[in-house]
Amino acid sequence: MSNFWSLWIILLTAISIALIVWLLFSNRKITVNKENKTTGHVYDGIEEYDNPLPSWWIKMFVISIVFAIGYLALYPGLGNYPGLLHWTSVGKWEKEVQQAELATESLYQGFMNKDVVALADDKKAMRLGKRIFANNCAICHGVNAEGSYGFPNLTDHDWLYGSEPEQIRMSITQGRNGAMPAWASILGNDGLESMSQYVSNLHTTGTDATSPAGKQFAMLCSACHGPEAKGNPLMGAPNLSDNIWLYGGDVGQIKQSIAAGRAGQMPAHHDKLSEEKIHLLTAYVYQLRQSSDANAK
Ligand code: HEC
Ligand code: HEC
Incomplete structure (x- = not known):
């Protein structure tokens, strides 16, 4: 605000207050007809009394003028003048934010003092965890963490990279890159067909190292998926013997996984989240896993 407008507002405010004071006091004294306390005005035989303003009313009026002057001295209101208290709405807001941050900081500090297993039993912490999950993870894993095509379900007992606290923390902090090679050129058309059949039946038959496809599996796939196709958390290679599928479990989808490979990516969160x-x-x-373990038993 320029100085001119600032002065303009100060002047207007001061003049208004002065006018109000003058109005109040000038109206207290009226030449009264001493004998019968009337003003001498008569309308159709009705005389106008000249009773003074009630004193409580005048006191209220004076108090409100004093309040206005006091307020204008302490708080911003007169042009550029900041007021003796230097109060600003921005300052008030900053103070509130600071207080809120302090409160959440000590809240989080309390959570840091507990290990993952203990924290998983803390109802308040888990409510907050659910909210953080909804904001950062649900877009891929779903609001209920049940996953979808290419995004693992986090509520079942089937884990790519393991469900121990440190393994879960690693998945979130560093992210994960699934690396399933493409086998189309190595297996050929027929090999691809029989391998897909073989893998799609693993959950009922288990591995069979005597069949041609079983032999091939032992040679090409077991290094990552394990000799019994139970998976390997170090590679993020899924268990292929449990009929839980990241990319679909019908023969066509399995064939696609084997032929072209897969490369699921879980982004690292160490620089996104505290x-x-x-x-x-x-x-x-971890607590989601626990509840699924309880259901599986
Ligand atoms: C951009 C999508 C995306 C986001 C966002 C995301 N994830 Fe993931 N997450 C994935 C994918 C894809 C995988 C599987 C990686 C693979 O196939 O190897 C995965 C894997 C995981 C795993 C390992 C699962 C297992 O079976 O071992 C955990 C745990 C996990 N995510 C937790 C989270 C959490 C917690 C968040 C929120 C901070 C999150 N993810 C955010 C896509 C995402
Ligand atoms: C280098 C290690 C590695 C080898 C070797 C490997 N895989 Fe995989 N496979 C993976 C990984 C890692 C994934 C998960 C990919 C992802 O998370 O995106 C996977 C995923 C799959 C899937 C999809 C599973 C699902 O849940 O949808 C199938 C099917 C599969 N592999 C079959 C095979 C077969 C058959 C072979 C042998 C011809 C093989 N894999 C060899 C690492 C490997």
């Missing part, structure tokens, strides 16, 4: 939030999320995901 250590405290990752700690909470680890416990939240």
Whole structure:
């Protein structure tokens, strides 16, 4: 605001207050007809009394003028003048934000003092964890963490990279890159067909190292998926013997996985989320696993 307008507003405010004071006091004195306390005005035989304004009313009026002057001295209101208290709405807001941050900081600090297993039993922490999950993870894993095509279900007992606290924390912090090579050129058309059949039946038959496809599996696939096709958390190679599929379990989809390979990517979150939030999320995901383990039993 320029100085001119600032002065303009100060002047207008001062003049208004002065006018109000003058109005108040000038109206208190009226030449009264001493004998019968009337103003001498008569309308159709009705005389106008000249009773003074009630004193409580005048006091209220004076108090409100004093209040206005006091307010204008302490708080911003007169042009550019900041007021003796230097109060600003931005300052008030900043103070509130600071207080809120302090409150959440100590809240998170309390959570950091608990290990993942203990935290998973903390109802308050898990409510907060659910919210952080909804904001950061649900877009891929779903609101209920049940996953979808290419995004693993985090509530079942089937894990690519393991469900121990440190494994979950690692998945979130560093991210994960699934690396399933493409086998189309190595297996050929017929090989691809029989391998897909073989893999799609693993959950009922188990591995069979005597069949041609079984032999091939032992040679080409077991290094990552394990000799019994139970998977390997170090490689993120899924269990192929449990009929839970990341990319679909019908023969056509399995064939696609084997022929062209897969490369699921879980983004790293160490630079997106604070250590405290990752700690909470680890416990939240761990707790999802726990409830699924209970259901599986
Ligand atoms: C951009 C999509 C995306 C986002 C966002 C995402 N994830 Fe993932 N996540 C994936 C994919 C894809 C995989 C599987 C990687 C693979 O196939 O190797 C995965 C894997 C995981 C795993 C390992 C699962 C297992 O079976 O071992 C965990 C745990 C996990 N995510 C938790 C989270 C959490 C917690 C968040 C939120 C901070 C999150 N993810 C955000 C896509 C995502
Ligand atoms: C270098 C290690 C490696 C080898 C060797 C390998 N795989 Fe995989 N496979 C993976 C990984 C890792 C994934 C998960 C990919 C992802 O998360 O995106 C996977 C995924 C799959 C899937 C999809 C599973 C699902 O849940 O949808 C199938 C099917 C599969 N592999 C079959 C095979 C077969 C058959 C062979 C042998 C011809 C083989 N793999 C060899 C690492 C390997």
